[in-house]
Amino acid sequence: MKRRHLTKAELIRRMHRGLRPKLHVDQVRDLALAHVGNLDTVATGQATEEVLWQWIGGVLTWSRVATVLKLGEEEMTRQLELATSMVERYGRVGRVGFSGPEYQLAKEGLQVMDQLAAVVDRPTAIDAADWSEDKVNEMAAQCARREGKAA
DSSP, X not given: OOOOOOOHHHHHHHSOGGGSOBOOHHHHHHHHHHHHHHHHHHHTXXXXXXXXXXXXXXXXXXXXXXXXXXXXXXXXXXXXXXXXXXXXXXXXXXXXXXXXXXXXXXXXXXXXXXXXXXXXXXXXXXXXXXXXXXHHHHHHHXXXXXXXXXX
Protein backbone atom coordinates (compact mmCIF):
# COMPACT_ATOMS: atom_id res chain seq x y z
CA MET A 1 0.00 0.00 0.00
CA LYS A 2 1.32 3.43 -0.97
CA ARG A 3 1.53 6.16 1.59
CA ARG A 4 0.16 9.55 0.75
CA HIS A 5 2.75 12.33 0.78
CA LEU A 6 2.11 15.01 3.36
CA THR A 7 1.54 18.56 2.25
CA LYS A 8 3.88 21.30 3.33
CA ALA A 9 1.26 22.60 5.78
CA GLU A 10 0.86 19.13 7.31
CA LEU A 11 4.63 18.78 7.70
CA ILE A 12 4.89 22.19 9.36
CA ARG A 13 2.10 21.33 11.81
CA ARG A 14 4.00 18.20 12.83
CA MET A 15 7.15 20.18 13.60
CA HIS A 16 8.03 21.21 17.12
CA ARG A 17 6.37 24.59 17.75
CA GLY A 18 9.77 26.27 18.21
CA LEU A 19 10.84 25.23 14.72
CA ARG A 20 7.69 26.36 12.93
CA PRO A 21 7.83 29.56 10.87
CA LYS A 22 6.97 32.74 12.77
CA LEU A 23 4.79 35.58 11.55
CA HIS A 24 6.57 37.88 9.13
CA VAL A 25 7.85 41.19 10.49
CA ASP A 26 5.31 43.10 8.38
CA GLN A 27 2.49 40.91 9.74
CA VAL A 28 3.55 41.66 13.32
CA ARG A 29 3.68 45.38 12.47
CA ASP A 30 0.26 45.30 10.79
CA LEU A 31 -1.22 43.50 13.81
CA ALA A 32 0.27 46.11 16.14
CA LEU A 33 -1.25 48.89 14.02
CA ALA A 34 -4.65 47.17 14.08
CA HIS A 35 -4.44 46.71 17.85
CA VAL A 36 -3.54 50.35 18.52
CA GLY A 37 -6.09 51.59 15.97
CA ASN A 38 -8.93 49.71 17.64
CA LEU A 39 -7.76 50.82 21.09
CA ASP A 40 -7.61 54.46 19.99
CA THR A 41 -11.02 54.33 18.31
CA VAL A 42 -12.60 52.94 21.48
CA ALA A 43 -10.69 55.34 23.75
CA THR A 44 -11.74 58.41 21.77
CA GLY A 45 -15.41 57.42 21.81
CA GLN A 46 -15.61 56.87 18.05
CA ALA A 47 -16.03 53.08 18.17
CA THR A 48 -19.01 51.38 16.64
CA GLU A 49 -20.29 47.91 17.41
CA GLU A 50 -18.13 46.63 14.54
CA VAL A 51 -14.98 48.03 16.18
CA LEU A 52 -16.02 46.48 19.49
CA TRP A 53 -16.22 43.05 17.83
CA GLN A 54 -12.87 43.60 16.10
CA TRP A 55 -11.26 44.48 19.42
CA ILE A 56 -12.87 41.47 21.10
CA GLY A 57 -11.69 39.26 18.24
CA GLY A 58 -8.14 40.41 18.89
CA VAL A 59 -8.45 39.70 22.60
CA LEU A 60 -9.87 36.23 21.91
CA THR A 61 -7.15 35.46 19.36
CA TRP A 62 -4.28 36.42 21.62
CA SER A 63 -5.79 34.83 24.71
CA ARG A 64 -5.99 31.59 22.74
CA VAL A 65 -2.35 32.02 21.68
CA ALA A 66 -1.38 32.74 25.30
CA THR A 67 -3.07 29.52 26.40
CA VAL A 68 -1.39 27.43 23.70
CA LEU A 69 2.05 28.95 24.28
CA LYS A 70 1.63 29.16 28.07
CA LEU A 71 2.78 32.79 27.94
CA GLY A 72 0.87 35.81 29.23
CA GLU A 73 -2.15 33.77 30.27
CA GLU A 74 -2.84 35.81 33.40
CA GLU A 75 -2.62 39.10 31.51
CA MET A 76 -4.91 37.84 28.75
CA THR A 77 -7.41 36.54 31.31
CA ARG A 78 -7.72 40.15 32.54
CA GLN A 79 -8.31 41.23 28.92
CA LEU A 80 -11.07 38.64 28.56
CA GLU A 81 -12.71 39.99 31.71
CA LEU A 82 -12.47 43.51 30.28
CA ALA A 83 -14.00 42.34 26.99
CA THR A 84 -16.90 40.72 28.86
CA SER A 85 -17.47 43.95 30.79
CA MET A 86 -17.46 45.99 27.59
CA VAL A 87 -19.98 43.73 25.85
CA GLU A 88 -22.25 43.86 28.90
CA ARG A 89 -22.00 47.66 29.00
CA TYR A 90 -22.69 47.91 25.29
CA GLY A 91 -25.79 45.74 25.79
CA ARG A 92 -27.00 48.00 28.62
CA VAL A 93 -26.23 51.47 27.31
CA GLY A 94 -25.33 51.03 23.63
CA ARG A 95 -21.95 52.72 24.07
CA VAL A 96 -18.50 51.35 23.30
CA GLY A 97 -15.85 52.85 25.55
CA PHE A 98 -13.40 52.43 28.39
CA SER A 99 -13.39 53.86 31.88
CA GLY A 100 -10.02 55.25 32.99
CA PRO A 101 -8.85 52.03 34.68
CA GLU A 102 -10.18 49.96 31.78
CA TYR A 103 -8.19 52.05 29.32
CA GLN A 104 -5.00 51.45 31.30
CA LEU A 105 -5.75 47.72 31.41
CA ALA A 106 -6.44 47.67 27.65
CA LYS A 107 -3.12 49.43 26.99
CA GLU A 108 -1.33 46.75 29.02
CA GLY A 109 -3.15 44.09 27.03
CA LEU A 110 -2.07 45.75 23.80
CA GLN A 111 1.57 45.31 24.81
CA VAL A 112 1.02 41.65 25.70
CA MET A 113 -0.79 40.97 22.42
CA ASP A 114 2.05 42.59 20.46
CA GLN A 115 4.61 40.53 22.37
CA LEU A 116 2.66 37.34 21.66
CA ALA A 117 2.49 38.23 17.96
CA ALA A 118 6.27 38.57 17.93
CA VAL A 119 6.86 35.03 19.27
CA VAL A 120 3.94 32.93 18.00
CA ASP A 121 4.39 30.51 15.14
CA ARG A 122 2.27 31.10 12.07
CA PRO A 123 0.12 27.91 12.29
CA THR A 124 -0.80 28.62 15.92
CA ALA A 125 -1.67 32.23 15.06
CA ILE A 126 -3.86 31.13 12.16
CA ASP A 127 -5.64 28.50 14.24
CA ALA A 128 -6.26 31.06 17.01
CA ALA A 129 -7.56 33.67 14.55
CA ASP A 130 -9.93 31.15 12.95
CA TRP A 131 -11.16 30.05 16.38
CA SER A 132 -11.73 33.62 17.57
CA GLU A 133 -13.55 34.58 14.37
CA ASP A 134 -15.98 31.72 14.96
CA LYS A 135 -16.47 32.83 18.59
CA VAL A 136 -17.05 36.49 17.65
CA ASN A 137 -19.58 35.48 15.00
CA GLU A 138 -21.42 33.32 17.56
CA MET A 139 -21.45 36.11 20.16
CA ALA A 140 -22.53 38.78 17.68
CA ALA A 141 -25.36 36.54 16.46
CA GLN A 142 -26.50 35.91 20.06
CA CYS A 143 -26.48 39.64 20.80
CA ALA A 144 -28.38 40.39 17.60
CA ARG A 145 -31.03 37.77 18.44
CA ARG A 146 -31.47 39.25 21.91
CA GLU A 147 -31.90 42.71 20.40
CA GLY A 148 -34.20 41.41 17.66
CA LYS A 149 -31.77 42.32 14.87
CA ALA A 150 -30.87 40.15 11.90
CA ALA A 151 -27.34 38.82 12.32
